[in-house]
Amino acid sequence: MPDVSRRGFIRNGLLGLGGLYVTSALTGCGSDDDDSLGFGSFDHGVASGDPLADSVILWTRVTPSDSAAETVRLSWEVADNAEFNNVLAEGSGEAHISRDFTVKVDVRGLSPDTQYYYRFRTAAAVSTVGKTRTLPDLTSEHLTLAVVSCSNYPAGYFHVYAELAKRDLDLVLHLGDYIYEYGAGGYASEQAAAMGRESVPAGELFTLDDYRARYAQYRSDADLQAVHASAPFLVVWDDHEIANDTYDGGAENHNEGEGDFNERKLAAMRAYFEWLPIRPDGAMSSDELAMPSSIYRQFEWGDLVNLLMLDTRNEARAKPLVITDYFDATSGAFDFEGLFADINDPSRQLLGSAQLDWLRSAMASSSATWQLLGQQVLMGQMYLPFAIATQQLAIPDYAELGALAQLAARAQAGDPTLADEELTYLQANQDRLTPEVVALLQAPAVPYNLDAWDGYGAAREAVYQIARETNAKLVVLAGDTHNAWASELSDAAGNTVGVELATSSVSSPGLEEYLAIPAPAYAQTEAGIVDLVAGLKYLNAGDRGFLLLDITRERVEAQWEFVSSVKAAGYQLQAERGQTMQVQAANPAKLV
Structure with a gap:
């Protein structure tokens, strides 16, 4: 591949991905009686994301009833209640094989700071009802959001998602590593077989089909579907959406024998934009799309x-x-x-x-x-x-040897306050302070x-x-x-x-x-x-x-909550391991 800029590479490589429809809210509009809908189910749930004050992105994927189908026609509805007796926006379009049958809808003309409900239909199925909202436009006094990261399917159950789906949240922020690229038996997979969570596909991810299949597996998880249906997401990628420790031009988990890294990166990014409710840049229609750089x-x-x-x-x-x-x-x-x-x-x-x-x-x-x-x-x-960061000493050993070194320094300085038991301990352990250990203890932190x-x-x-x-x-x-x-x-x-x-x-x-x-x-x-x-x-x-963040003008309250285990099928919250801290607007660089 020629040496091109990162921006141009992504933009040129993802042009034509498509799959985003624009629908405007029309108060009092009727339901869509389109009898030309295709046949398929919504096996991967629904999602919303990137809300603005007057719009939000809706997402779903259709699983065609006919495995040979290249398109499936579907429709969507947006209402102000879960019963859909007051539909505010609706439309229809096609889920296409070129986009892995994923669909995004940009619903515009919505009211600020308002909760909405949405669903999708085919001739064969109605999706789960999703709940979403728009942002306040001019002023607001309160925001509640959850922050999550690093969801590794074979490493354990997604109990964190199950718990968040129960909460009344304005937004969910996913800060990356939504999927992991390793093959079956790779990182954190020791108990995957026992839990029935071995990675699909079995190999490491390199191609567009690979990444799509992995997203499909993750999005088959009931707890992940539940949290997506409960609130709009704001997402960013980290490294494992592509490969471990990705940087501009390569990754730790990619070598020359695994093909062109830019092609792998493009495949991973394309699958990411297909499978997540993230808003592309610019004005879009069903036929054209300028992907964000x-x-x-x-x-x-x-x-x-x-x-x-x-x-x-x-x-x-x-x-x-x-x-x-x-x-x-x-x-x-x-x-x-x-x-x-x-x-x-x-x-x-x-x-x-x-x-x-x-x-x-x-x-x-x-x-x-x-x-x-x-x-x-x-x-x-x-x-x-240095000794801990380079794993040459464990923390308890470092603390013990550091205390011993301090005793030695006091003794060498003739400290008259040294107790007899301290001197006895020093004499018995003096040989542990080898020149190598002393050098480790004196090295700068890293x-x-x-x-x-x-x-x-x-x-x-x-x-x-x-x-x-x-x-x-x-x-x-x-x-x-x-x-x-x-x-x-x-x-x-x-x-x-x-x-x-x-x-x-x-x-x-x-x-x-x-x-x-x-x-x-x-x-x-x-x-x-x-x-x-x-x-x-x-x-x-x-x-x-x-x-969890609870934000007012006066303070940001942070509450960390933890589940009992991700290896067991059930879970409880660990109240004794939770923590709450605040930062006050009056002293915004201080945690209390």
Whole structure:
């Protein structure tokens, strides 16, 4: 494939995808008696997304009754009640094989800040009724939304989705890793067969058919269908919608023997736009579609919240740094100077100049009380001691050896306050403080995850500068890590900027697996990491769950909730593991 810009590649490659119809609300219109509807069922449910003050995207997929069919005609209705005795908008169109029989409807002319119900029909079936809403236009006093991320089908049941479907939510934000690209037996699939959740197709995803089949499997899940039908979604992709640790031009989970990466990326993006209720750019009809060159976009909840959905993955991301590259294979020395120079290299992009300019303009022109960034990876600085970040010492061992080193330093300085038992303990354990251990204890802290904003220090400072320039009450939302976090954000000079609230995963395992933390040690480990990381105020390192935000002009209240297990068919909420924190408008960079 010729060397083309990322924007041109996506736009040219996705032109003609189609599948979006425009319907206008007509108060008092009658039902559609179209007897030419085709035959098919709605096996993958319904969904809505990207609401504006006067419109919303509706989504469904038709499973044709005839496996040889290339089109199936269907109709849709929008009403102000679940009984559909007052239909406000309706229309009909075709689900086409070229779009994997998916359909999107842009319903326009709706009233602001209003709840609606919708459904689809064929001659053979009526879909589940979905509930959606529009955004407030001028003013609003309250917003309730859920934040989710990292839903891995073979890793466990989607109990998080089941729980959210019971809640009365205005919006659901999915911050990426909606699907995973690995084959059966891959990442987090150890119990998939026992749960009846082995990946389909069985191989890793490379082609358009592969990605479509994986979305079909995920969208067959009853809990995922239920949460989509309960509220409109705002979605952004992360890496696993394409391949692990995707960046501009490649991915960790792609090699030359697996074909052209750009072709794989195009296939993945096309399937994403087919299967998710995301709004394409520009004016569309059933025959023509200008696909977006980017997915960063803005949603204004009246004058209360300016919600900006960012793309930190596919817009301009430089190849992530790899910490092992800074070890000298001969001497075993670590190049700390080289690592930090590369982290803070201003040429290493994460958002890219176009997205950064858009972000600056969107924040500067907003009069909303709160500025929310819906994006993928942790922005807060998560620097861990070198020995822990490189997994050369476990957290308890690091703490014990650190305390021992402090005793040794006090003894060497002739500290007269040392107790006899401390001296006895030091004498018995002095030999544990080898030169190698002392070097590990004295080494600078380093990022535990260079795929996050910690690997792009200059790019993070650029966002912080925008927040300071616009005097924003900034709340950053994140997913990706599979764990729940809350941090107070500061720039490199120590100026407070805002807060970050990160959700746990729907089903993917987190730090408890990465750091091999046993369940009885969760609380101790979490407290230890919070103590070690500047600005970190909360961590859940071992549970799957979601984040709820309740927003008023005075405060943003964050509530983390967790399910008992994703491996068992049933679940309960773990009240003892939940957490609630607030950020006040009067002190918007402080978590309480």
